[in-house]
Amino acid sequence: MKHSCKNSIGARHFQHLLVSMKFTCLNKGSGYYFPPSYILDVSGFRILLDCPLDISALTIFSPLTTQFHPQLVNESSRYSSMDMEFEIHKRQKIEQPLDRGNFIRAEPWYKTVTDLHLWDPSSIDIVLISSMTGMLGLPFLTRNKGFSAKIYATEATASLGQLMMKDLVSMHSEFVHIYGLEPNFPQWLKWEELELLPSPLKEIAFGKDGLELGGWRPLYSSEDVQVCIQKVEIVKYAEETCYNGALILKAFSSGLEIGSCNWTIDSADADIASVSSSMFASNVATEFNYHALQGKDLILYSDFSANENMEDFEHGNKYNAPTMHPSSTLNDSTVDCKNVDECLLNSEELLEERDKLAFVCSCVVDSVRAGGSVLVALVQPSISLQLLEQIPDYLESSAMRVPVYVISSIASELLAFTNVVPEWLCKQRQEKLFSCQPLFSYAQHLKEKKLHLFPSIHSTELLTNWQEPCIIFASHWSLRLGPVVHLLQRWHGDRNSLLVLEVLRCLSCLSSQWR
Amino acid sequence: MAIECLVLGAGQEVGKSCVIVSINGKRIMFDCGMHMGYDDQRRYPDFSLISQSGDFDAALSCVIITHFHLDHVGALPYFTEVCGYNGPVYMTYPTKALAPLMLEDFRKVMVDRRGEEETFTADNIMQCMKKVIPLDLKQTVLVDSDLLIRAYYAGHVLGAAMFYAKVGDSAMVYTGDYNMTPDRHLGAAQIDRLQLDLLITESTYATTIRDSKYAREREFLKAVHKCVADGGKVLIPTFALGRAQELCILLDDYWEHMNLKVPIYFSAGLTIQANMYYKMLIKWTSEKIKETYATHNAFEFKNVRNFERSLINAPGPCVLFATPGMISGGFSLEVFKHWAPSEKNLITLPGYCVAGTIGHKLMSGKPTKVDLDKDIQIDVRCQIHQLSFSPHTDAKGIMDLVKFLSPKNVILVHGEKPKMGTLKEKIQSELKIPCYVPANGDTVCIPSTLFVRAQASETFIRSCTNPNFRFLSSSCEDESMSPVENPNPISRLRVSDERVSEGILVMEKSKKARVIHQDNLLLELGQKRQELQFAYCFPVHVDRSEETLKEVPFTALDVLGPSHKRHLIQLVCTKLSDQFSEVDLLNHGEHLQVESFSACICSKNNCHHRVFDGSRESSVSLFFCCTWSAADEKLAWEIISAMKKYTLSIN
Numbered sequence A: 001m002k003h004s005c006k007n008s009i010g011a012r013h014f015q016h017l018l019v020s021m022k023f024t025c026l027n028k029g030s031g032y033y034f035p036p037s038y039i040l041d042v043s044g045f046r047i048l049l050d051c052p053l054d055i056s057a058l059t060i061f062s063p064l065t066t067q068f069h070p071q072l073v074n075e076s077s078r079y080s081s082m083d084m085e086f087e088i089h090k091r092q093k094i095e096q097p098l099d100r101g102n103f104i105r106a107e108p109w110y111k112t113v114t115d116l117h118l119w120d121p122s123s124i125d126i127v128l129i130s131s132m133t134g135m136l137g138l139p140f141l142t143r144n145k146g147f148s149a150k151i152y153a154t155e156a157t158a159s160l161g162q163l164m165m166k167d168l169v170s171m172h173s174e175f176v177h178i179y180g181l182e183p184n185f186p187q188w189l190k191w192e193e194l195e196l197l198p199s200p201l202k203e204i205a206f207g208k209d210g211l212e213l214g215g216w217r218p219l220y221s222s223e224d225v226q227v228c229i230q231k232v233e234i235v236k237y238a239e240e241t242c243y244n245g246a247l248i249l250k251a252f253s254s255g256l257e258i259g260s261c262n263w264t265i266d267s268a269d270a271d272i273a274s275v276s277s278s279m280f281a282s283n284v285a286t287e288f289n290y291h292a293l294q295g296k297d298l299i300l301y302s303d304f305s306a307n308e309n310m311e312d313f314e315h316g317n318k319y320n321a322p323t324m325h326p327s328s329t330l331n332d333s334t335v336d337c338k339n340v341d342e343c344l345l346n347s348e349e350l351l352e353e354r355d356k357l358a359f360v361c362s363c364v365v366d367s368v369r370a371g372g373s374v375l376v377a378l379v380q381p382s383i384s385l386q387l388l389e390q391i392p393d394y395l396e397s398s399a400m401r402v403p404v405y406v407i408s409s410i411a412s413e414l415l416a417f418t419n420v421v422p423e424w425l426c427k428q429r430q431e432k433l434f435s436c437q438p439l440f441s442y443a444q445h446l447k448e449k450k451l452h453l454f455p456s457i458h459s460t461e462l463l464t465n466w467q468e469p470c471i472i473f474a475s476h477w478s479l480r481l482g483p484v485v486h487l488l489q490r491w492h493g494d495r496n497s498l499l500v501l502e503v504l505r506c507l508s509c510l511s512s513q514w515r
Numbered sequence B: 001m002a003i004e005c006l007v008l009g010a011g012q013e014v015g016k017s018c019v020i021v022s023i024n025g026k027r028i029m030f031d032c033g034m035h036m037g038y039d040d041q042r043r044y045p046d047f048s049l050i051s052q053s054g055d056f057d058a059a060l061s062c063v064i065i066t067h068f069h070l071d072h073v074g075a076l077p078y079f080t081e082v083c084g085y086n087g088p089v090y091m092t093y094p095t096k097a098l099a100p101l102m103l104e105d106f107r108k109v110m111v112d113r114r115g116e117e118e119t120f121t122a123d124n125i126m127q128c129m130k131k132v133i134p135l136d137l138k139q140t141v142l143v144d145s146d147l148l149i150r151a152y153y154a155g156h157v158l159g160a161a162m163f164y165a166k167v168g169d170s171a172m173v174y175t176g177d178y179n180m181t182p183d184r185h186l187g188a189a190q191i192d193r194l195q196l197d198l199l200i201t202e203s204t205y206a207t208t209i210r211d212s213k214y215a216r217e218r219e220f221l222k223a224v225h226k227c228v229a230d231g232g233k234v235l236i237p238t239f240a241l242g243r244a245q246e247l248c249i250l251l252d253d254y255w256e257h258m259n260l261k262v263p264i265y266f267s268a269g270l271t272i273q274a275n276m277y278y279k280m281l282i283k284w285t286s287e288k289i290k291e292t293y294a295t296h297n298a299f300e301f302k303n304v305r306n307f308e309r310s311l312i313n314a315p316g317p318c319v320l321f322a323t324p325g326m327i328s329g330g331f332s333l334e335v336f337k338h339w340a341p342s343e344k345n346l347i348t349l350p351g352y353c354v355a356g357t358i359g360h361k362l363m364s365g366k367p368t369k370v371d372l373d374k375d376i377q378i379d380v381r382c383q384i385h386q387l388s389f390s391p392h393t394d395a396k397g398i399m400d401l402v403k404f405l406s407p408k409n410v411i412l413v414h415g416e417k418p419k420m421g422t423l424k425e426k427i428q429s430e431l432k433i434p435c436y437v438p439a440n441g442d443t444v445c446i447p448s449t450l451f452v453r454a455q456a457s458e459t460f461i462r463s464c465t466n467p468n469f470r471f472l473s474s475s476c477e478d479e480s481m482s483p484v485e486n487p488n489p490i491s492r493l494r495v496s497d498e499r500v501s502e503g504i505l506v507m508e509k510s511k512k513a514r515v516i517h518q519d520n521l522l523l524e525l526g527q528k529r530q531e532l533q534f535a536y537c538f539p540v541h542v543d544r545s546e547e548t549l550k551e552v553p554f555t556a557l558d559v560l561g562p563s564h565k566r567h568l569i570q571l572v573c574t575k576l577s578d579q580f581s582e583v584d585l586l587n588h589g590e591h592l593q594v595e596s597f598s599a600c601i602c603s604k605n606n607c608h609h610r611v612f613d614g615s616r617e618s619s620v621s622l623f624f625c626c627t628w629s630a631a632d633e634k635l636a637w638e639i640i641s642a643m644k645k646y647t648l649s650i651n
């Protein structure tokens, strides 16, 4: 049993002395894989929101060339790429194309939120996590000696985040295998070496203003991950957590991903809502809870990555925002709540997502029909999960029998996890619980042997089961880590094969390795 | 304002749990159960007591169901679909998933086996469940702008919850059924330390204190093993969900461990469906099962198979789980009829059976015959083993919970009247908390809380933050430890800082309440400081020598010269300082002083403060006039009574 805390008179009173809060943007964010992070000083407490890793920065490294025969054929495979909008990107190359030799051949380092290192870790009181990608950089923070902040994440986000970190550490170990232990300060990180990089890669390494070099870190260990996860306090949606008798923190579903959330921070000074990237409706995750934003004094919208027209927050700028008093926009709305709910559920977003998934599925079928294989590399689990459900059905209705493999160190854990979290899913999936059906239909595909899970590309079961053409789901990691590297190497010369990719940065950097 | 608590069911009994609580204008129904022991209108709570007009939507803010047992949810479809309640109904995700199974099972037994007219249909159950809003644990849910509810883990069965409800400043917890110790597939109840006006708790085992669970499990396994080893059949009447899974895990493990091949059967086709649910809801089970779910799902039993009716009279030993529990009808009754007459067979009964069921009849004494109805009688020669482990908390657990929550009032429900009385006495005498044991139809009223928000003054807050250090040197308990074992001998000095702040609560009409520091009080009130002073004039005996008589005229003791006065004061001072060595005694010549106490020789003839006691003649006495303030009252009287005994001499 645990003590619950109640606001004491004394604590509440003290906060009256502080009437303004301070907002400092550390990283403006660029989509689901790299959510924005910022520092919020409120009522005398320092709150850090999200601590991600820039996965896309991995592109400056060269992937491992494996014992697989490297066939350097002309570009012939078709790229159907997906970004947040699932549009097909056909970017024109501005410069001359990059080639193999341009990439750094060394054990990769990882790019964290650069500006975070300007802050004393011991000065942070609270860390709030909004999604699983928002916690990938946490072990860098928690292994600091002075770090003692309380970290809050939803139960589902913490589980997914832990899985993803585990996957990262296990994928990365392949490099350590090849390159051996690197010195503390690797050769490539030297100024002279970096100067030689082609400009797109240089920009990734240094940042636009040349200040981001300090953000690079060698990867954490699995022990670091363990220690980090133990420090995370897990909460449910709408669970009230009282910090130090002064702040009441609550997580509300943001609709983006299983467990992803927006936070509300209530103090004696002001009630604040911090809204991260959200989706009104989802075919997987619990619906966006906008009721939670009602009656707040201040709403911080932090993620405009999906909407470039919005005002651009340059990071590093400080805003001293005096807290407003009850006059929030949602407060005055006179719209009937029920109607709003209905609008949101039938929102275009959802229909658009459905259309895009259907489009991808039909592309997959086309490739397979032409005798090619398909490689699906996505960051966001909810998209992969839906494709895992739908692709076997599409194949079946096109009367094609092609195996679907998921190759990942966490494949079986991830799928087992998604079938035991009804509380974190959307209404339609909860209905499945109440009518005693598996929450995701791939449970059935697994049973019928249409879908197979393998921990790695080298597992013997995979080799004995191997059948081509096939459809393979592998984790993204900017096409630099794990099974995706080997498979691309195998199929990139096949004009009938298809790569379904979530685009993080400029496509030319990501894929030119394979030209 | 008062909290009003109307008990519609489970008052001084177990069955049809249903309590209506009115709290600051909101009205909540906790549980909507049915009674397994009756098949007339007594089966359901008397809903007409809620609303004469039958407009339940207006009468109730919401319905909260704690878990899927029929004595807690059995009347819900009747209440929503037949009585027409349309308002919100809350229960946890597992309860919403599993309750319809229990209800449908019960409905079938009612219709198919007993041939009764059903009180609700399968469609009613479906429609009813559509109205249910599912909850996760700890989720804070606003039913409306004033009523807040929250569920806490209760153990007992999958998805069972205790419910916290708060309206304004009044708050309460309704426990439903709970277990304070973890079992194989569920964790122990867990709740925050809350400020409560009222706790309504179950009291099934109001007087039982249980020993180790391990011993009780062994006892059960031994009985089952012995029976099958002798070729007997074991009947375990149970409901499809709950105990069945717990006992299955237990038996499956034991079978595996002992390498037994005797078949274990499960009667209802519900097993597969139930397992499916348990697998999806694995996060609601015990820590141990949760940890391993990705590799091994504990609800996939290796040794358990489905039972066919034809196997009832098949030869050879077996173990059979048959529904419903307590042998209240259905398949378990059918099997019971066949197996009860043989002394080789064993029937295990749960720790608690509702009055009116066959299970209850078997438990009361050792009957050799049981009446099924007017015409049919069954010989009972089989062995009967009563399971002594149960998903309910024992008396110690109830006391622990009450103590932990320390509510202002306790109401006991869901128990047997005499035992509840004993527990009530215990709660009142040991924990000093008023406790009530209402019967069905009774209403209990208790006062509710209203917090007044008081503003604290700056001086008061500053005084609160003043440290109040006390330095204690802790005794060296571990002196035996050699320096090697204890390489880091930390200083033995302990510092305690128990802050004590004194303030004054000022509540004036039409003004906000404030807490201020005592130093600010006079300023706040616009008053001057008033001191309370005591005065007393009393005689002290004086011994006059011949010489002084000559020197000083007899009548003029009151006009003693200053030198004489000083002399006498000095005398008193000397005597007092011998007697009161620890006080600070000051001789100011004309008067003496200790703290606020001051004494001088009184030369007035009619002093206001003089008290004549007549014991000594004034002629030989000298009067001392004393004043002191209230703080030194005790000291003053000690000095006065000492002085009264003195005899002073003037020479």
Ligand SMILES: [Zn+2]
Residues within 6 Å of the ligand: B067, B069, B156, B177
């Ligand atoms: Zn129960």
Ligand SMILES: [Zn+2]
Residues within 6 Å of the ligand: B017, B069, B071, B072, B177, B414
């Ligand atoms: Zn009960």
Ligand SMILES: [Zn+2]
Residues within 6 Å of the ligand: B536, B537, B602, B603, B604, B607, B608, B609, B610, B623, B624, B625
């Ligand atoms: Zn006097």
